[in-house]
Amino acid sequence: MANIEIGLLGEFSLRVDGMRIALPPQLCQIVALVALSRNRCLSRDEIATEIWGELSDESAKRNMRVCLSHFKKDFLEKNGIPLSEFFIRDGNRIFLHDNVIVDVEVFSRNVLMGTESSNKRELLADAVAVYKGDLLLTWGFEWIYFERHRLNTMYMECLAILFEVALTHDEYHSAINWGNLLLKEDPYDEAVTAKLMKVLHCQGRRVKAIELFRGLSDRLRHDYGIAPSAQVRSQFEAVSTDRSSLS
Known part of the structure; x- marks a missing residue:
């Protein structure tokens, strides 16, 4: 049996x-919809309506039939894969074969196991490694938005846990890595900025810590017309008045 992997992140x-x-784009949508709905087994009609909702029911169903036939003949069978090793049909319902790997499921499983395991850091780091970007990043379909937000929230929670664990154990290199990833997702996060400034300062990277503060200050002033919080300003004062490290 072939090793089949679907990437949605x-x-x-x-x-x-x-x-x-x-x-082709519409086949990508069908595969993505089925992959994201693995636990509830969408019907072919539901998939057709979601993708071709602007068409009549009959036209949408016809497009669905044509796309599945095209997928079977020109993509699966061409690569030596029976349709039954990819899609399983149960009446009018369609779902993925158990052996098909979906990165969203791998990510979610690692997050769940990581929050319940003593091996938290390794599992959550594995989850972060799987998260290559927001769900179907360039797609703008309504059926994606809720799941995209949910998965991004999980990703941010993973980063926050890993950041705090690294801080607790004085693992500065790891803390900087997780902190930078958090700020990439939310560049306005003042609590993370203050903690990251402190870590950089402890590592002797005073100039970098000051640059971090100035970047946040500029964004807040330009986008919201406000200054950084007292917590961030206090950390900046601690860094800027310490002349022991000029790196």
Whole structure:
């Protein structure tokens, strides 16, 4: 049986035994919808309506039939994969074969295991590594938005836990890595900025800590017309008045 992987975090991808398979846009949507709905098994009609909702029911269903036939003949069978090893049909319902790997499921499983395991850091770091970007980053369909937000929230929570654990253990290199990833997601996070400034200062990277403060200050002033919080200003004063490190 072929190794089939579906990537939904960041850009859509379909790989068979490590080789990327390019699909037409509407086939990508079908595969993504089925992959995201694995636990509730969408009907073919529901998928057709979601993708071709502006068409009549009959036209939408016809498009669905044509796309699945095209997928079977020109993509699966061409790569030696029976349709039954990818999609399972149960009456009018369609769902993924259990052996098909979906990165969203790998990410979610690592997050769940990480929050309940003593091996928290390794599992959460694995989850972060799987998260290549927000769900189907360049797609603007309504059915994506809720799940995109939910997964991004999980990702941010992972980063926050890893950041705090690294701070607790004085693991400055790791703390800087997790802190930078947090600020990449939310560049206005003043609590993270203050803590990251302190870590950089402790590492002797005073100039970098000051640059971090000035970047936040400029964003807040330009976008919201406000100054940084007292917590951030206090950390800036501690860094800027310490002349022991000029790196």
